[in-house]
Amino acid sequence: METHIKVPAQGEKITMQGGKLSVPNHPVIPFVEGDGTGADIWKASVRVLDAAVEVAYGGEKKIEWMEVYAGEKSTQVYGAGEWLPAETIKAFDEYLFGIKGPLTTPVGTGIRSINVALRQELDLYACVRPVQYFAGVPSPVKRPQDVDMVIFRENTEDIYAGIEYKAGTPEADKMRDFLMNEMGVTKIRFPNTSSFGIKPVSQEGTERLVRAAIQFALDNGRKSVAIVHKGNIMKFTEGGFRDWAYDLAKREFGGVEIDGGPWLQLPGGIVIKDVIADNFLQQILLRPTEYDVIATLNLNGDYVSDALAAQVGGIGIAPGANINYVSGHAIFEATHGTAPKYAGKDVINPSSVILSGEMMLRYMGWTEAADLILKGLDQTIQQRVVTYDFARNMEGATEVKTSQFADKIIENMRGAGA
């Protein structure tokens, strides 16, 4: 395959050495612009990230960006059908880190998700999505400031494994016959018109995700880790997730049962608890202070991320990271999708990608630059200079374009950093 990636003339790779990240002063970091609104958001976000690094380190540190391709832009650059070129995966693999915009996935037909494929190819098993409130952001709840949670969503298993058979195909017929004839299944209500999906959930997959969530809680002085599952119905997959999580917390973190269990307390005081997913969705609205770090399966995590984001103002301000804590690989990306109706209009809120960049800088140890971004964003919102999504519910707002919002954050950072 022809190479389309231009490696920057300067810069070095981020590496993992002895289990620790080694970040040079001029790291090369691959990025994917993304489909739909991705280009508008990336153009604004990269300026904010670069300005934060420049203000924080006065030129001593600088990110050397390297564009790699996936999604629609990839099919334009590499040719039809090339949605996720091998050299893109290789670049993310070699350079360890990456940041990406959203990529389109058609519903019910066509290609499978490129976002999910990247997570699986690089084994980025933890999807980490912090949900925090920025003062002044319009919210549908009375006390959005009570929401301060970090979601750890299992990122490689569950029904996202993509093992599905469409009704009416020979594969679905074979699956149906296997289930009915060899497994003695009698409960398929309409066997001849059913599609089938398989939900693999493993002990290893559960343990590495829950380990990351508990370690995060310990490292960041959090109060509890809630295991969110639907184990009353899906006993061996979601119920297995819960049981393996509790077992791990006892075995590796010294968890002791509270009042005969199943809740546990770790030596430092962190509580490990579990909650059934539907109840969790009402509790985060009614009693958000009861929840802190969340460990959950892939599909639950997808739903919960958007629901919680809404409580603090919407997915326009919901960042995320896909991480393999063992290999060091990490791809940072917003929680939201391509929002295609706003593509090319320079109106969308870039905060989710900016905050994903903030997570990346913090993970790199560039905390001064990360802090500047938080300050700049916070100030901009306090000044009520916001994009359409916040402006529509904010009194006295000045509605600005994506690019102008980035300008204002940079202006505030430069003031804050001077």
Ligand SMILES: NC(=O)C1=CN([C@@H]2O[C@H](COP(=O)(O)OP(=O)(O)OC[C@H]3O[C@@H](n4cnc5c(N)ncnc54)[C@H](OP(=O)(O)O)[C@@H]3O)[C@@H](O)[C@H]2O)C=CC1
């Ligand atoms: N990781 C990824 O790359 C993801 C990709 N996708 C893909 O994106 C495509 C579109 O998905 P869809 O379900 O419509 O969800 P989207 O997240 O793209 O958009 C849904 C709605 O959320 C609001 N929204 C989204 N992003 C922003 C933003 N940056 N600022 C302000 N508001 C925002 C808009 O609301 P309003 O209309 O009220 O203004 C928008 O119409 C699909 O192909 C899907 O598969 C989805 C999620 C993640």
Ligand SMILES: O=C(O)CCC(=O)C(=O)O
């Ligand atoms: O891959 C996609 O298109 C959607 C993914 C998604 O919704 C998510 O990761 O939150």
Ligand SMILES: [Mg+2]
């Ligand atoms: Mg989602």
